[in-house]
Amino acid sequence: MATKYDLRLLEAQVPPTEPAGLACDRRSFLRAASLPCLAACAGAVIGHQNAVPLFAAPLAEDDSQFVKEARFYEKQAFRKIKCKLCPRGCAIDDRERGYCGVRENRGGTYYTLVHSRVVTAHIDPIEKKPFFHFLPGTVAFSIATAGCNVNCKMCQNWDISQVRPEQVRSNYAPPERVAVLAQQNNCPVIAYTYSEPVVFYEYVADTAEAAHRLGVKSVVVTGGYIQQEPLEKLCRQVDAIKVDLKGYSEKFYKEVVNGELKPVLDGLVTIRKHGVWNEIVYLVIPTLNDSDAEFHGLAKWVRSELGPDVPVHFTRFHPEYLLKNLPPTPVETLERAKAIADAEGLHYVYVGNVPGHPAENTYCPKCRKIVVERTGYTVGTVHIHNNKCQYCQQPIPGVWRA
């Protein structure tokens, strides 16, 4: 099959951005790459002289190796199927695909087309996901397939999320291989990210299982647009979930995301109920989701439904995809959002995508001392011992050790 886009596969280039616009500019990437462990790992990723090939080229020219029967669907009359993975609930005729573009009805059976079909793989600082309260200073073996179940106008990775799997070069990376590679490259974590792990659910689940057998954790970076049943199962399999809460209005979700807000909020409650570590990113887009009302509403909801200890990151938008007409988020807007969330009683509110901003640090909510120093993706000293502030013994929620 002809190659379409020769994307960022295991090459020494700037990795894709995480969802929610954490644009990794070249400077940040190089700064992050200066970490000793990352340099060693990056060497292995990009062709260290002793590295084995990370992933194999596809075994066959067709897609059969990537095709497995999907989970969470029901068969209907006349070879139709109804997908039950995400709230979109696509009703799909034979030979057609769902909205995500990576699940297909073939003769009345539904298949994922992207199991083991990696389009990009990088070793990133965990802070890039971002996870600020989960194994700080470590690196995540980060993978993605093509596809997504929404179409955010601000998507930074639209060239993999908004394409079909056959439109982008991919490699064959079965779960066991991914787990071994993460372990060999001293990555305590595998991150399913860049595009939308919900749409490659089966691959996430199988890889998380393989990884756990080797003592490697799994974290998911998602828009959270998923039905309850698959989410509950996922919560039992992964160790942390970061949710991109794109906005705080149904109008925004409809017009900018092509999704819905309520299922995402319901999902956040489910994640909390299962005790899975959770962080939230809110990408602030000028004129679209940057009102005080939305910030207030979000902060109040988080405090009442999830509690004050869930980290919330207000991150800076950069023009991309279908929103190139808007300017980057002013830092003052992010600071306003943070001030509102702080005033609502949230304990861990961060400003993202502004390297060097003091709100990248973690502060003890009691004594206000810095307990985790950060600049961009680089972690300095961590002043947390036994999950407590080393100064005043205030519990600091998170997963601080593997």
Add this chain to the structure above:
Amino acid sequence: MGQDSMPTHTGKKSRRSFLRQTVTIGGALLADGAQGWLGSHGTFAAVPPQSRLVISRDPNLRSTPTSLDSARLINCLDRAIQALHDCDSPLEAWRKVVRPGDVVGLKVNCLAGRGNCTRPELVNAICERLQQAGIKEIVIWDRLNSDLESARFKIVERGSGIRCFGNDVLGFEEELATFGSVGSLVAKTLTQACDAVINLPVLKDHGIAGVTIALKSMFGAIHNPNKYHVNVCNPYVADVNMLPPIRQKVRLHICDATTAQYEGGPSFMPHWTWPYNGLLVSHDPVALDYTGWQIIEKKRAEVGMKSLQEMKREPAYISTAADAQHRLGTDDPKFIKVVEV
């Protein structure tokens, strides 16, 4: 394309070919509108005040229930194209659609496989007439090689004369083309391999959009049609047809209504098809879709099925395509002159 800030969707054109096309278009626009309408490079010819749509039928079109009589089919085609352009010969009519030297793309619709696709027999007939009209290069195309093969087309990727391949061969442009609610990469088959496109949809209903005829067929020219199957595909179908590469190059629509389907589409549901034995031909895809929709509704009523509106899938994209923001054609029957031959 120089300093133009729009996406580089118009492909690589030499200055000479650009100027030649522009001069020819100027000449065509001065001619009587009934004699032909050529899309332009960089300009959009206004839709004529009354759209002409020809329905050409032959009750004896089939030699067997599943195969078509080629001689009768080409005769059906000739009558249609002549009536559309009010010409005395089919070649005279075809020369109002294409110019010698054009590479003509034939966009077929093979999604449902051989059961209900653009018939290769029709494509053969069109190729024959195009070649007689002086066209040397023809590209038969759809989304995927596998789709084409499932509809009995033979893949020919290289060489001269008639080629046949899917968008997966050349891929897509790298810059997004945008209009309204859509942002898509357009297939290089359309942007770079063809000078002109003749759209060859089929006549069938669609489980989400209501119907899928001329306008929706152009979902096969973009990389992400799956993103636009929400809200009864409205306004997405209309917006996709407004993407400049598509609007500039599609010159004619010939709907293969030899077999039509009134329920269960886009998949092939043989028990919901009927032998309409006809072709619907127009320069106006909105008029064609509107008329095709009425044909389907009439059949549904005949068999006692609810209308598409009652089923909550009335094809709203048709009126959107006709609105002031799109002006892709007309959905007002007062302005659609239907000629039956």
